[in-house]
Amino acid sequence: MVIVLFGVSLLTYAMIFVTPGDPARTILTQQMGGQTPSQEAVEQFRVSEGLDDPFTVQYVRWMGDVLQGDLGQSYYSDQPVTDAIAQRLPNTIILAVASMLVAIAISVPAGIASAVNPGSRIDYTAQFGALVGVSMPNFWLGYLLIIVCSLWLDVFPVAGVGGLEHLVLPAVTLGSGMAAVIARLVRTAMLDVLDAAYIRTAHSKGLRERIVIYKHALRNALVPVVTIVGLQLSYVLNGAVVVEVVFQRPGLGTLLVDAIFARDYPIVQGVTLLIGVIFVLTNLAVDLTYSRLDPRIDLGGEPT
Amino acid sequence: MTDQLLRVEELHTRFDTDRGTVHAVDGASFTVDRGEIVGVLGESGSGKSVTARSICRLEEPGKIANGTITFDGTDLTTASKSTLRQIRGNEISMVFQDPTETLNPVFSVGEQIAESVRIHEANGRQRLLDFLGVPLFRERSAWTDARDRAVELMDQMDIPNPESRLSAFPHEFSGGLRQRAVLAIALASDPTLLIADEPTTALDTTTQADILQRLRSLRDERDVGILLISHDLGVVAQTCDRVVVLYGGQVMESGPVNEVLTAPEHPYTRMLLECSVRNSNPGERVRSVSGTPPDPIGGYEACPFADRCRHATTACREGYIPTTELDSEHRLACVEAPLPADDALAHRQDALTPDGGEQDDST
Amino acid sequence: MLFVVAVFGPLVSPYSPTEQNLVNQLEAPSLIHPLGTDQLGRDVLTRLLHGARLSLGIAVAVTTVRLVIGTAVGLVAGYAGGWIDEALMRLVDTLLAFPGIVLALVIAGILGPSLVNVMLALAVVGWASYARLVRSSVLSLREREFVTAARLLGRSRIHVTVRHLIPNIAAPVVVLATLDLGGVILGIAGLSFLGLGAQPPTPEWGTMLASGRTYIRQAWWLVNAPGVCIMITVLGFNVLGDSLRDRLSPAQSNQIEKL
Numbered sequence: 001m002v003i004v005l006f007g008v009s010l011l012t013y014a015m016i017f018v019t020p021g022d023p024a025r026t027i028l029t030q031q032m033g034g035q036t037p038s039q040e041a042v043e044q045f046r047v048s049e050g051l052d053d054p055f056t057v058q059y060v061r062w063m064g065d066v067l068q069g070d071l072g073q074s075y076y077s078d079q080p081v082t083d084a085i086a087q088r089l090p091n092t093i094i095l096a097v098a099s100m101l102v103a104i105a106i107s108v109p110a111g112i113a114s115a116v117n118p119g120s121r122i123d124y125t126a127q128f129g130a131l132v133g134v135s136m137p138n139f140w141l142g143y144l145l146i147i148v149c150s151l152w153l154d155v156f157p158v159a160g161v162g163g164l165e166h167l168v169l170p171a172v173t174l175g176s177g178m179a180a181v182i183a184r185l186v187r188t189a190m191l192d193v194l195d196a197a198y199i200r201t202a203h204s205k206g207l208r209e210r211i212v213i214y215k216h217a218l219r220n221a222l223v224p225v226v227t228i229v230g231l232q233l234s235y236v237l238n239g240a241v242v243v244e245v246v247f248q249r250p251g252l253g254t255l256l257v258d259a260i261f262a263r264d265y266p267i268v269q270g271v272t273l274l275i276g277v278i279f280v281l282t283n284l285a286v287d288l289t290y291s292r293l294d295p296r297i298d299l300g301g302e303p304t
Numbered sequence: 305m306t307d308q309l310l311r312v313e314e315l316h317t318r319f320d321t322d323r324g325t326v327h328a329v330d331g332a333s334f335t336v337d338r339g340e341i342v343g344v345l346g347e348s349g350s351g352k353s354v355t356a357r358s359i360c361r362l363e364e365p366g367k368i369a370n371g372t373i374t375f376d377g378t379d380l381t382t383a384s385k386s387t388l389r390q391i392r393g394n395e396i397s398m399v400f401q402d403p404t405e406t407l408n409p410v411f412s413v414g415e416q417i418a419e420s421v422r423i424h425e426a427n428g429r430q431r432l433l434d435f436l437g438v439p440l441f442r443e444r445s446a447w448t449d450a451r452d453r454a455v456e457l458m459d460q461m462d463i464p465n466p467e468s469r470l471s472a473f474p475h476e477f478s479g480g481l482r483q484r485a486v487l488a489i490a491l492a493s494d495p496t497l498l499i500a501d502e503p504t505t506a507l508d509t510t511t512q513a514d515i516l517q518r519l520r521s522l523r524d525e526r527d528v529g530i531l532l533i534s535h536d537l538g539v540v541a542q543t544c545d546r547v548v549v550l551y552g553g554q555v556m557e558s559g560p561v562n563e564v565l566t567a568p569e570h571p572y573t574r575m576l577l578e579c580s581v582r583n584s585n586p587g588e589r590v591r592s593v594s595g596t597p598p599d600p601i602g603g604y605e606a607c608p609f610a611d612r613c614r615h616a617t618t619a620c621r622e623g624y625i626p627t628t629e630l631d632s633e634h635r636l637a638c639v640e641a642p643l644p645a646d647d648a649l650a651h652r653q654d655a656l657t658p659d660g661g662e663q664d665d666s667t
Numbered sequence: 668m669l670f671v672v673a674v675f676g677p678l679v680s681p682y683s684p685t686e687q688n689l690v691n692q693l694e695a696p697s698l699i700h701p702l703g704t705d706q707l708g709r710d711v712l713t714r715l716l717h718g719a720r721l722s723l724g725i726a727v728a729v730t731t732v733r734l735v736i737g738t739a740v741g742l743v744a745g746y747a748g749g750w751i752d753e754a755l756m757r758l759v760d761t762l763l764a765f766p767g768i769v770l771a772l773v774i775a776g777i778l779g780p781s782l783v784n785v786m787l788a789l790a791v792v793g794w795a796s797y798a799r800l801v802r803s804s805v806l807s808l809r810e811r812e813f814v815t816a817a818r819l820l821g822r823s824r825i826h827v828t829v830r831h832l833i834p835n836i837a838a839p840v841v842v843l844a845t846l847d848l849g850g851v852i853l854g855i856a857g858l859s860f861l862g863l864g865a866q867p868p869t870p871e872w873g874t875m876l877a878s879g880r881t882y883i884r885q886a887w888w889l890v891n892a893p894g895v896c897i898m899i900t901v902l903g904f905n906v907l908g909d910s911l912r913d914r915l916s917p918a919q920s921n922q923i924e925k926l
Contacts, residue, residue, distance in 0.1 A: 007761030131909075135902035137853050139860045140876060140894030147887050197405035204360055204400075205420045205489065206393025209385075211435045219410050238768040242857055246880075256769070257861055260776030272773050276765050295410060295473040 008276035009066065012269055013059050066273070072266040081270040084255060092251035095174065095243070096236045098167050102175025103182055104229070111186025115194060116213060126183060133180025138239050142173040142246035170247045174239045178232050185228050189221035223294045230286030237275050309497055309529040310336040310359065315371035317358045328354040328366060330553035336497065339527040341519065343534060343544035343561065345576070351553035352533045356501045359531070360398050361388050375497065393423045397490035401502040403482035407474035413485045414470030417454035418447060420492035457488040480511035487518065498522065501533045516543045537576060541565050549573050552608025559634030569636050572609045615640045714870035715896050721871055722900065725786055726851045732790040734844050737797020742828060744798065745805025755798070762795040768857055775863045785864040789854050793847065800843055804836040846908035849901035856897050872897050
């Protein structure tokens with residue numbers, strides 16, 4: 001885990017380091033409003049910013065700052081990167097959480113419905129829907145929703161942030177793709193579990209079908225599902241970049257894309273690092289949840 | 305016949321597969337009385353387990369194509385889902401083969417026993433949120449009572465330290481303890497009929513003896529009717545009052561244990577006896593069953609055993625085999641009976657001890 | 668089917684994908700222009716057909732690069748073991764620690780917006796899962812008897828790898844590649860949509876979608892036509908991958924075996 005985190009930071013830093021072009025010149029050009037800086041100014045800047053040092057020295061210095069919570073400063077504004085991220089992060093988190101909720105709300109019932117009636121019309125519809133959902137590019141789905149819901153039906157605003165109404169379309173766009181993946185998984189997991197002997201036991205106790213499904217089967221099926229939902233965070237972050245651009249939401253995704261086009265590398269570094277770290281930590285959290293859901297895991301010892 | 309609890313008549317259970325229709329149970333008939341243990345004996349694939357599940361109407365993905373299952377005056381083949389639920393919660397309980405698989409791994413043993421108690425008490429009114437344990441909607445006092453009852457049941461089943469084990473998970477139990485917990489679940493509803501499908505197959509010999517002893521005392525003390533499914537002649541001989549020998553989904557022979565297993569009339573029963581002889585004369589080879597049970601696709605027009613039978617004639621292979629009554633209890637489905645005495649049966653008494661070691665891979 | 672369209676489509680289309688015709692700007696779908704025209708009067712269908720060729724070509728190329736790198740790394744890691752394995756796998760873990768598109772976005776962004784750079788970025792980012800798959804297959808195969816036997820016969824490592832390992836890992840790798848193709852197409856389209864990939868006037872689906880969004884109020888077909896194309900293509904690869912996977916997985920257990 002620590003090694004991976006280290007690798008993440010190294011990769012993030014190295015990527016920017018190998019960038020073609022002289023960062024000192026780029027920065028000074030920007031700061032001077034587009035004028036070409038003098039050679040002396042560039043040299044001086046290099047020395048003062050430590051850009052002449054070897055890679056390892058620079059990396060260690062950068063890591064030291066990062067560990068103290070300093071991600072450097074934007075090339076363009078004097079705003080620290082951490083501030084820029086802090087400004088945008090809440091919007092992305094809200095979007096991520098909302099789309100996760102949408103995804104779970106669609107996928108779990110759909111997956112259960114398919115698994116309970118395998119081969120039925122409901123099952124085929126759900127499976128086909130899931131296949132379409134997986135294959136749907138979310139930037140197109142976003143525009144499709146804008147065209148239908150905003151331009152034709154005029155129910156939701158086209159773009160921007162604000163109240164709940166601004167959240168609905170982006171969350172649905174991002175959530176539906178995830179829903180497709182989760183629904184397929186819920187279906188497989190439920191089919192496996194419904195075949196298990198303890199489900200027969202539950203039926204033979206005289207339990208109602210619904211209780212058998214929602215208590216005995218779902219709880220077991222959730223174990224693999226939680227893993228995937230956690231791993232889907234990767235999808236959320238991938239998708240958030242695109243969806244934020246589509247709906248022009250100021251979030252981490254738009255921050256990253258703007259920074260890339262502006263070649264504002266400290267921000268690119270900061271956001272990439274943050275996303276990598278979030279991802280690694282989520283995987284850890286998934287492992288922990290996993291052992292809570294399945295009592296057989298956290299003991300790890302011999303049965304008494 | 306006033307004590308008759310369960311009457312299965314001409315039961316046909318079928319499975320539709322890619323390769324054709326499997327006639328897993330093909331016209332079986334038998335009865336179980338109160339306070340009686342009836343054994344269903346047969347090899348793997350003879351249709352024992354499907355018969356057991358059909359009685360509980362848990363035959364899915366199979367279908368009951370024909371026949372009636374009368375339990376205490378109710379025909380289970382036509383009963384509504386809620387009636388079936390009521391009967392499962394109050395009258396019929398089931399114990400399955402492998403206690404590792406039959407307990408839900410993610411709930412504590414206590415919860416699973418208490419749940420069974422609650423089903424029995426709150427019958428017909430099972431609310432989802434109550435059973436899911438959603439705090440606001442759960443009837444706390446009722447569940448506390450159910451837990452107390454669970455401790456009591458675990459105690460009756462001789463599970464040591466029941467209070468502390470209430471919150472233990474199935475994987476923390478040994479095989480024998482698990483099967484006792486399964487029995488506790490089954491008995492929580494105070495059933496009149498217990499269907500035990502190979503309850504001791506996965507257990508070691510001492511635990512097996514203990515579980516069988518419990519079944520006998522249930523019969524004697526609570527007047528419970530028990531249907532014991534087993535592939536083990538010894539278990540049946542030791543525990544049951546009557547026995548039904550099943551082959552290819554059909555009843556070959558049925559009657560009191562001491563008659564059928566000491567003076568078997570059907571060649572299949574004889575063969576089962578022969579090959580379970582263990583301590584026969586030193587030096588003499590134990591006869592093994594030649595052949596395997598047939599693939600019951602398409603069902604039988606004739607005796608299913610004919611292909612493996614030493615005494616088979618053309619009559620056995622053609623046409624319907626009628627069931628004859630040797631006396632009021634002992635029935636036989638064989639056209640060639642009475643057969644000549646078979647000297648291998650001289651050792652049959654030795655066969656009547658449970659062997660316990662044999663594994664049955666049918667489910 | 669898709670390949671046929673991609674190969675022959677451009678030949679049958681009567682219009683040029685890039686030639687502008689400002690008289691016919693933003694025409695709604697009609698008989699002459701079945702999917703309408705865009706803001707510069709170009710026939711959308713023609714552009715889509717050319718885009719199909721481009722998208723499929725790139726996707727196949729990127730997937731092939733991923734497959735080759737990933738398989739090579741996986742073979743080396745699985746076969747060499749020790750610190751080489753350890754080091755390679757940590758690299759794989761690190762790559763997998765980033766959401767793919769985000770990493771590709773950054774790499775492509777640093778290299779500068781162009782189709783080639785997007786291809787590079789996607790290839791660099793995506794080989795890790797192949798490496799992991801191949802490595803685990805090699806590890807399980809290495810202990811199998813036919814491999815041991817071949818090595819006892821004094822065969823060289825290369826011989827064993829080529830003759831015995833590759834045929835056995837080919838099937839799962841091909842399935843992964845088929846499923847991956849859809850993902851790569853989505854990735855290219857996504858990055859192009861963000862402006863990093865193909866630049867206008869190249870008829871690339873993602874780019875077309877991006878330039879169509881300005882006219883979303885007047886010309887709904889500009890956004891939806893490439894969207895539908897991407898979806899159908901990806902859907903096709905997913906269906907293909909799924910069915911390949913089902914066929915290669917141990918035969919679906921027959922009902923009768925469950926009794």
